[in-house]
Amino acid sequence: MTQTPDDRRFAELLHHRAEGLAQGDPITPPLVSSATYHLPRVDQGGFMYGRMSMPTWEAVEAQLAILEGAPCLSFPSGMAAISAALMATVAPGRRVVLPSDGYYTTRLFADAFLAPFGVTADYVPTLAMAQADLTEAGVVFLETPSNPGLEVCDIAAIAARAHAAGAKVIVDNTTLTAVLQRPLDLGADVVVAADTKAPGGHSDVLFGHVATRDAALMARVRDWRKLSGAVPGAFEAWLVHRGIETLEVRMARMCASAQVIAERLAAHPKVQAVRYPGLPGDPSHALMARQARGFGFLIGATLADADVAEQFLESCPFLARATSFGATHSAGERRARWGDAVAPGFLRLSIGVEPVEALWAGMAEALAGL
Numbered sequence: 001m002t003q004t005p006d007d008r009r010f011a012e013l014l015h016h017r018a019e020g021l022a023q024g025d026p027i028t029p030p031l032v033s034s035a036t037y038h039l040p041r042v043d044q045g046g047f048m049y050g051r052m053s054m055p056t057w058e059a060v061e062a063q064l065a066i067l068e069g070a071p072c073l074s075f076p077s078g079m080a081a082i083s084a085a086l087m088a089t090v091a092p093g094r095r096v097v098l099p100s101d102g103y104y105t106t107r108l109f110a111d112a113f114l115a116p117f118g119v120t121a122d123y124v125p126t127l128a129m130a131q132a133d134l135t136e137a138g139v140v141f142l143e144t145p146s147n148p149g150l151e152v153c154d155i156a157a158i159a160a161r162a163h164a165a166g167a168k169v170i171v172d173n174t175t176l177t178a179v180l181q182r183p184l185d186l187g188a189d190v191v192v193a194a195d196t197k198a199p200g201g202h203s204d205v206l207f208g209h210v211a212t213r214d215a216a217l218m219a220r221v222r223d224w225r226k227l228s229g230a231v232p233g234a235f236e237a238w239l240v241h242r243g244i245e246t247l248e249v250r251m252a253r254m255c256a257s258a259q260v261i262a263e264r265l266a267a268h269p270k271v272q273a274v275r276y277p278g279l280p281g282d283p284s285h286a287l288m289a290r291q292a293r294g295f296g297f298l299i300g301a302t303l304a305d306a307d308v309a310e311q312f313l314e315s316c317p318f319l320a321r322a323t324s325f326g327a328t329h330s331a332g333e334r335r336a337r338w339g340d341a342v343a344p345g346f347l348r349l350s351i352g353v354e355p356v357e358a359l360w361a362g363m364a365e366a367l368a369g370l
């Protein structure tokens with residue numbers, strides 16, 4: 001058995017600070033929250049003022065850069081990263097093509113803050129993105145697999161079409177993380193992600209990042225962060241750095257458990273439908289097997305109706321009843337309560353790191369009681 005390039009980068013990620021260490025330096029990154037830095041002169045580089053750069057951001061950005069294979073900038077939330085990437089790429093008079101079935105806050109942002117400045121957003125279902133009309137498009141924004149429907153689209157094929165139309169491609173990679181999918185390698189120009197989810201991983205921090213290999217674009221994203229002032233706090237960066245150290249091992253457990261749970265839910269008479277890209281019969285399976293190295297930890301499960309679905313959540317001992325996903329603890333939520341275009345009994349389940357048999361025993365008992 002030889003190591004894969006992925007094995008190599010996951011190992012490098014844990015030792016990324018080694019090279020710069022001097023005798024007596026801390027192994028973990030110091031939590032530096034200083035707003036100002038010793039600055040007798042401004043022409044010699046280094047840290048100057050906390051809105052421009054901070055040592056603890058740089059620690060987490062170094063990890064993220066290894067994961068993404070590209071320079072990264074950190075942001076105080078996933079939406080801060082998404083809005084920064086959009087503000088750095090949109091152009092007056094050129095459209096933004098966004099998924100109609102992706103994370104809904106991205107659509108609210110486009111309608112509230114891009115449309116009034118002449119950047120109209122067109123909404124296309126993830127499954128129709130490959131055929132979308134890209135005339136006059138400046139930005140094509142993808143989310144694959146989509147949250148919460150888990151539909152996927154072909155990043156490489158869409159990037160080729162978008163580039164031919166003169167558009168930049170942004171991929172929201174939150175549902176898989178760079179551990180499982182690297183959109184930049186498939187031709188995307190920019191990756192955005194909510195590190196609030198699996199990278200932070202413990203439901204105790206909001207964070208996000210932008211990754212791109214396009215230096216000019218990166219400079220604009222950096223300017224947006226500096227000039228808008230949407231900067232992350234040092235403690236948040238420190239927490240995410242700690243979370244990312246175990247991201248790969250958590251993802252391995254979470255995805256393996258999700259596969260087991262999805263298979264059993266799919267075979268259960270009380271479950272009407274299951275979406276999990278790891279199921280061979282799932283419509284997302286073949287494409288995801290090609291463009292990702294795993295199928296993720298999210299499952300869509302449809303129960304009879306809203307009441308039955310809520311009752312299931314209430315009786316499951318190991319499902320947090322919360323929004324969000326990707327944490328150590330499994331969580332479940334009925335997405336129609338937010339207005340997502342899904343059946344009233346549709347649950348988004350995020351599988352955590354609990355031993356899978358304990359998790360399943362709780363679910364099986366809850367299903368039996370419905």
Ligand SMILES: *Cc1c(COP(=O)(O)O)cnc(C)c1O
Pocket residue numbers: 077078079080082103143147172174175193194195196197206207208
């Ligand atoms: C949660 C989420 C976001 C937003 O992240 P925040 O940290 O809450 O701002 C963006 N995109 C997707 C796909 C998400 O699931």
